[in-house]
Amino acid sequence: MEDLILVSFGAYFKNLRVSKGLSQEQLALKADLDRTYISGIERGKRNVSLINIVKLAEALELPPKQLLDFKFKE
Template sequence: MQEAKTLSLFGAHIKRIRVTKGYSQEQLAAFAGLDRTYISGIERGQRNISLMNLVKLAKALEVPAKQLLDFDMDEDDGQQ
């Protein structure tokens, strides 16, 4: 399940950036114009987001969009 691992690692990366910025899921959702449950789904690896939502998240987190995609595919995310 490479896809599931990728989504999980991406979600963990988004969460790390969000926490580093000091934002709650609710704050990030409001800044990005997305629903909090959508943010939660991303962070849990349950959402395969669109390019436009990636750009919204990048703007809300005040980082370049490419930084959101710069995560280690070999990282141990605790899943098998």
């Protein structure tokens, strides 16, 4: 179940980033995070924390809750 959450979130998050027209590099710069961290999230390898969710939401100019508006049911 936990992998499903991370993989589902990663795919959803990538769509949000792409819809904002940002590369991983650009988003990493805006969010003051490392590009490889962004890549890890999108590959479903990172269990992102609350503080980083908020940082990424601000960089995407979205409310934090929108980053968790994803589906992951089996």
